[in-house]
Amino acid sequence: MSVRLKDIAKIAGVSVGTVSRVINQKTSEIGGETVKRVEKVIKEEGYVPNIRARSLKTNRSNILGLLIPSIKNPFFTEIVRGVEDTAYDLGYSVILCNTYDNFDKETKYLNTLHELRVDGIIVAGSYDRNKEKEEAYSFNVPLIAIDRAVYYKNISTFITTDNYSSSEKIAEILFENGYRSFFYLGGPKTNSVAKKRYKGTKAGLKKKEISKFKEVFGNFSIEDGYTLIHKEKNIKDYDVIISGNDLLAMGAIQALREKNIDIPNEISVFGFDDMEIFSEITPKLSTVKQPSYLMGVNSVKMIDKTLNGQRVKEKYELPQKLLFRDTTKVKLNE
Template structure:
């Protein structure tokens, strides 16, 4: 079957090839409505499909960005991706989403693959395990923005929650409700993942500010499959915690499953607050008190920053961290 070309469209619409090209590139300034309609009809009737690869080579842009998330299972990740997609769609950019599974090797593979596909820039939820690769992109002035995490001494702008404040808000609410024995569980901090470390720091600072003891048996950093065992140890103590802060949505889900299995009543037996406002928080029984991140605003800011860097490689934002405010969603689990 013969490939339909711009020349065919121009002949069918009775216009020049340059006019069709202007239409395809949405340059309508000097184009009448009737001309646009003729070209649109010609494209539809002939079944014309633009050669995206050829156009990309000519324009030196694929109008595509890559998004590499550390773990797509996080509610935060999927919500931010949605906001990024919305912001890019408004600017006629497409996104390719890859999931690194918190694995630096997988992250490197995706960075190399996306750059080979000549995406115009990357939004990365970094694992932190590819410093040389991050540094090389900086030296090449390749457009990159980090989300949720920063990497020390790597001058790439990052979009992040005020994680210390998020933990402090949770502890403050526990204290206001009369709890004194307060624990926290987060996923592993072995690789110094920024939000996990910062939330633990904020938690400990808040306890000290409220003149409450920092009990190490009440603080656990575990892989998801270890959380139930850790909870069992914590709640089997002679004086177990009365309240627990879940460091993220994956931890929250594990605590809820454990509580159901062990017939632990929330909040009567154990008060609970989770960081990340999960979709089921408002209709869970009881409704869950959470610390919400402004995920839409964070995703939109990340996309806007990257598109700005794509248009101007010398934009002076390297290394800047943009912090967003957490919000307490008061419900009934605390």
């Protein structure tokens, strides 16, 4: 049978309230020897506080829920790191839910997190959305959406970046540096981020005299990047492959190498996200640096502020940085 709070109190010779204050580290009015005695009994008896019961009493669990599409994607791995680091510093624990871009799995996890009475939820939505189902959900804890747009009601903050403007600028700079034929290797058509990056690229080339433009779409993965470029018979007709993210870009590079196509002298490649795992790859990938770690950091800070009665912005946009490296032939004006 599990040890209860009153059992600890009886063994230590103190009140239940004293044991509770020791557990919650509110010991300013308790003598040092008493605190040590209670802590010793707690350790010896193997007492573990009932978080669920405590949350019912205090209306706080000090637990946050985090939903991401894929832990395999380094972009989201960095977000997780930012969330966990900041949550620990602020006294929260984190429950990580990996949805694998499955909306049904996402909603099932949300229901579970509600049942566990978490203090807040951070969600990077799956590819496919269901506006009707999402709008039917009601949240009584802070909900932070990151990176991808969702339709849930009562979102406290949407933490995002300007994918459209960055993509537009990439296309403009490439054109200014002599690129005229463009192959766009995009992410899923239903994904809000993929849509903005594609539309931004098209906007950057609008009314410009380009010779060729082709777009194909797949999942944000090395496998799809490789497959889509490998089966493209006339890929050498293009000056540059603009990729929806670094995973697609690395898949494209792998396919180009198998075709014995020199990068960047025969064709250039541009990615998006600046994933750390590719930092030592040669040639160094031209890409967009994403503030993924900061997304995680700020999502926890926003929840903490909301729980403490502070107002937060409905939309929080973090800056990106364009990095023209060795997979493109671009000279930027100083």
